[in-house]
Amino acid sequence: MLKYMYLNNRKASGFMPKTDFLVAELQDLQARYESLRDTLADLPWILQGTVIEKPPPAESTAARATYMWTRKVGGKTVTVALSPQQFRTFRRAINANRRLERTLKSMRELSQIALTKSLPGSKKVQRPKKGKKHAPKTS
Numbered sequence: 001m002l003k004y005m006y007l008n009n010r011k012a013s014g015f016m017p018k019t020d021f022l023v024a025e026l027q028d029l030q031a032r033y034e035s036l037r038d039t040l041a042d043l044p045w046i047l048q049g050t051v052i053e054k055p056p057p058a059e060s061t062a063a064r065a066t067y068m069w070t071r072k073v074g075g076k077t078v079t080v081a082l083s084p085q086q087f088r089t090f091r092r093a094i095n096a097n098r099r100l101e102r103t104l105k106s107m108r109e110l111s112q113i114a115l116t117k118s119l120p121g122s123k124k125v126q127r128p129k130k131g132k133k134h135a136p137k138t139s
Contacts, residue, residue: 047093
């Protein structure tokens with residue numbers, strides 16, 4: 001049976017198994033988590049949605065490209081026309097949001113691994129198998 005020890009860390013602390021392998025693995029997970037968390041401080045503006053640049057028709061010499069931003073609001077798709085400057089800025093914000101979502105996904109995965117490995121779990125209860133019904137015993 002594993003013994004648990006309390007590791008004090010100024011950023012995160014908890015009960016961790018007292019095995020060299022698990023302690024080293026958890027410290028690695030924590031370092032990776034903190035590295036991801038630190039990248040969040042450098043995020044610019046963020047937006048959800050998609051920006052689209054529609055080139056002018058090939059046969060038109062006077063027409064310009066059109067820019068649009070689409071996103072979901074209350075289950076409905078909303079489209080807004082953009083200026084070229086808005087298009088470039090919105091595109092950067094949408095790309096930043098995608099990086100944020102990837103970073104958060106990684107942080108959630110690392111958190112799940114670290115927390116499930118570092119804390120004692122509950123005992124598993126063996127449940128009866130489905131399909132096998134036992135007839136009541138008659139005496």
